[in-house]
Amino acid sequence: MSPTATIVLIVVLLLVVAAVVIGVQLGRRRRLRQTFGPEYDRVVADTGNRTEAEKELLERTKRHARLELKPLSAESRTRYAAAWEEVQIRFVDDPGEAVSTADELVTRLIAERGYPTGDYNEQLADLSVEHAATLEHYRSAHDISRRSREGAAETEDLRQALVHYRALFADLLGEDPVAHTTPAPRPAADETVPNTDTSTR
Structure with missing residues (x-):
């Protein structure tokens, strides 16, 4: 084989290898986007580096695979649904107390499903693999709950927190815990009952 032919062959092989590597990377990226949804973009933004972000998400997937997750029994689902209705009442x-109870109830549900509940950030990372679609709801609810403990949350904030908690709660439960929407606080005589229909939110 002539030197020119050898060079051409090497170039072709390098191009093939590069195409395979790029194909693998794009396929992995597509799978991560499908799995993590908006959480993918959030991690990319937080790290400022797509490669590092994808390494983090792959590590989450591996850690999640080692968890011993378990479905809830019908009895447990009924018990949690009843407890959630009590929270709304x-x-x-x-x-404020209802939101605090909602936070505790969601944490218990997370633990019963088999997720660790010690470190909040690790908890978010573990939940993100199967519950990425409702993870931002949990972040928002947790933030409002923290502000509530500090006395810095208004009643409307607390109502929104309950709406957010309910999204993750239903996701973990596998069904909407109640058929009706989150109630609003009882208005004073000169106030109008706020709209609590969450269907358009």
């Missing part, structure tokens, strides 16, 4: 008279 309590919201009418004590929004």
Whole structure:
């Protein structure tokens, strides 16, 4: 084989290898986007580096695979749905306490499904593999719950927190815990009941 032919062959082989590598990378990227949805873009933005972000998401996937997750029994789902309805009823008279209880209830549900509940950030990372679609709801609810404990949350904030908690709660439960929407606090005589229809939110 002539030197020219050898060079051409090497170039062709390098191009083939490069195409295979790029194809693998694009396929991995597509799978990660499908798995993590908006969480993919969030991690890319947080790290500022797509390669590092994808390494982080792959590590989450591996860690998630080692968890011993388990489905809820029908009895447990019924118990959690009843507990959630109690939270909504309590919201009418004590929004702050209802949100605090919702946070505790969601944490118990997360633990019963088999997720670790020690470190909040690790908890988010573990949940992101199967519950990425509702993870931002959990972040928002957790932030409002923290502000509520500090006395910096308004009643409307607390109502939104309950809406956010309910999104993750239903996702983990596998069904909407109740058929009706999150209640609003009882208005004073001169106030109008706020719109609590969450279907357009």
